[in-house]
Amino acid sequence: MIRTLLVANRGEIACRVFRTCRDLGIATVAVHSDPDAGALHVRRADAAVRLPGAAPADTYLRGDLVVKAALAAGADAVHPGYGFLSENADFARAVLDAGLVWIGPPPEAIEAMASKTRAKKLLGVASLERVTAGDLPVLVKAAAGGGGRGMRVVRELADLPAALEAARAEALSAFGDGEVFVEPYVEGGRHVEVQILADTHGTVWPLGTRDCSLQRRHQKVVEEAPAPGLPQRLTESLYETAVRAARATGYTGAGTVEFLVAADGTAHFLEMNTRLQVEHPVTEALHGIDLVAQQIRIAEGAALDAEPPRPRGHAVEARLYAEDPAAGWTPQTGVLHRLAFPDGVRVDTGYADGDTIGVHYDALLAKAVAHAPTRAEAVRALARALESAAVHGPPTNRDLLVRSLRHPEFTEGRADTGFYDRHLAALTAPPPGEAYAAVAAALADAAARPGPGAWRNVPSQPQTKTYNGHEVRYRRTRDGHTLDDHPDVRVVSATPAEVRLDVGGVVRPYRVTAYTDPRTAHAAHVVHVDTPTGSHRLTPRPRFPDPTVRTAPGSLLAPMPGTVVRVADGLREGARVEAGQPLLWLEAMKMEHRVTAPASGTLTALHAAPGHQVEVGTLLAVVSPAQEEDQE
Known part of the structure; x- marks a missing residue:
């Protein structure tokens, strides 16, 4: 029996796991970076261990430090959450080698599914090896990792080399693995996934479907269960593939098998996530179970019932992010003064009133989940809860979520992964009133x-x-x-x-x-x-604006706090640049943001280099517009 559990993660998911541990009578241990020293997950834990540093590579991605923390705190089990080391087979082995219980699948199963290319081969699904004009559009994807990192849509053959280079660079930076592959890009497809749960006695549960089609930058925003409108035959086929993936790898614990369903009903296997998903609460609400509790019981050797619990009603989840959708989904930082939802919805969060939203980690503030007898009732309840919530602090995507949930395409169950490409302008218009x-x-x-x-x-x-x-x-x-x-x-x-x-x-x-x-x-x-x-x-306009706030014409200022991760190859002062040309890339809250030239002209100053930390408004570069040069 597990008595003390360390969560090798932070924020919302750490708080979520701690909640179940309290219900099961298990003591908890948190780990934290220096910026997270006062974070909610640290305050909620029974004990906490510092991981010196700020960057994930120095803290939450240091498996050796996490294992030492577990041993020092007297923990006998480790739960990885999602992200960070959750799908790292070497970390799972290190936990087991230290004599600790690993709350997750065997390292061999993680390894088998860690690379999307290996996973496709294991399940007999081939990926595209050669690209011709007739294959377009295609999607360039990182073989390792997820969350939209290392992904590029290519519609013109001439754009493929640049897309491959950019995807490789981003994948290498995010996952330490620059392998990428190319597959057909399905226009108008739906992102559908199957939750599985498997014990050590040979039982595998397919726990329903989820639809996660509303996405920005290939990252999910709204999820629901069950996926609406799927034919029974297709649902059964997805279940069969998901169970086959679990049995092929000797899988145990919770996992998710993801598919892209085309408009004609054809399902394409995407990947298997060997961990708990961000959107797991909709499955919990639908089936009336606690997936984290099931993970812990399976790790302790308990057997699942022969059949999973029957689904009941419908559940919808929306992810509240500190970001500005109208400004390219730019992450936002600052003090979260107040976060309060009305009764009737489940809210999972890693923040409390007065906490500061920093630059180092994901921009997720909270997940709100509504469950009701019907889909229409669940969607209505969630939209109303978001609309009436008090969210005081930096800009968020709250208005976008409310409008998305009330959009006819979504309410009628017709939304696909191109939803925001089509409707973003209308969904981000100034709010009425x-x-x-x-x-x-x-x-x-x-x-x-x-x-x-x-x-x-x-x-x-x-x-x-x-x-x-x-x-x-x-x-x-x-x-x-x-x-x-x-x-x-x-x-x-x-x-x-x-x-x-x-x-x-x-x-x-x-x-x-x-x-x-x-x-x-x-x-x-x-x-x-x-x-x-x-x-x-x-934002009130001051009566007397600060006269010292001035910027030179052509100044390129940091649109957000973050880290400069790349500068365009060969870019140096004196170079000619074109309007819209990528100059450098900033990483903020686990997302890369391209910074482009504001006008055609000459780069007269470059103040950024890889590794530099910048704040909002930091001067990155200066471009002297061509018109000014002609006048001179």
Whole structure:
């Protein structure tokens, strides 16, 4: 029996495993990097061991340090979570060699499925070896790893060499393995997967299907179980392949077999993930089981029942990320002031109010899961929970999630992996009602700063405040506040925390929370306005902008905090560049972001080099536009 378990991971998944351990009466041990010293998963554990450093390569990817931590803390088992070392066969062996229990499949099974090319051969699925114009489009993929890293879609044969080079470089950086392969790219396909659970006595459960088609950059955003609209014959075929993959590798524990289902119903094997998946909660909700508890029991030698529990209803999960979808899914950092969801949904998170979202790791804030008797009810409940949640801090993809869940393609079960390619612009448009939220923010601020005399009998100049480009002009009167530019709005009441507005005869409350800039400790840095029909993140325009903030024409500033991982080959000061030409790549929160030339011209300064850590606004390079050169 396992008494003390170390989770070789961080954040949400570490907290998730700890929760099950508490239910089972198992003591817990966390490991943490220096930036994670005060993280929620560390605070939730019974003991914690420091892994010196910040970068994953120096901390969470150091299997030798993790094993030493487990032994030092007196743990007798290790759970890898997902990501990091979860699919590393050498780490699994090191855990077992140290006399510890490994909560996962045998190292040999991990090894068999670690390379997508080897996995395809094992299951008799060939990958494309030669590419001709008739094969296009194709997908270049890293043989190791996942999460969208080392993947490129190629639609023109001339683009293939550059795509191969970029995919190899990214795969080598992310997984230490630069092997890539090419396979047909299925347009309009659905990402469908089968959860399996296998014990050490020969029983393998196919635990239903999941649809994970809503993806950005080949990373999942919304998942559901069961996959809607699959013919029974296709479902049974997917089950058969998943069970065959498990038996072929002597698999034990939890795993996932992934497929791409084309519009004509043809299923293409993608890969097998030899670990717990991020989206496992929808399967848990559907079947009424705890997959982490099952993993632990299987590792202890327990046998599964002959048949898996029957599914019940429908479950949907949405991943809340600190990112700006409208700006190329740029990761965001800063203080998460508040994160609160209404009752009725499951929320898995690695953050608590007041925690800081850093630059070193994944941008996932939380996973929200709704379960209901029908798909329509589950989708409706999840959309409403996200809409009414309080998410105060950096920009997030919350509005995108709500709109995605309510989009006809999704509600009708027709969404595929190209969903965001088609609809991103509409899904990221400014939220409706933002102008009224700005009115509420201005009036709440006025209520918090009552002026002398409160009101005047003689006409006065209006007070003016601007939020997100919305200018609000208001006056104080004997009867309260009046608005100069919103004749359709009547101010019912205004306090620093809540403003009630009558808009066209409908009265709604606007809950206002202003957060100060820690650097100034007085001026509102960001204002969150929560309403029954949505929330708004507003940035006030300062009355007196800082005159020292200047940038030279052609300056290329870091759009996010991160690490410079690559600079374009041969790029040096004095080189001619074209508008849109990739100059360098930043890695932030496990994603690579390409930084391009803002205009055609000459690179007159280059301040970035591989390995450099940069903050938002750091000067990376300067490009003198061709027009300026001609004038000179």
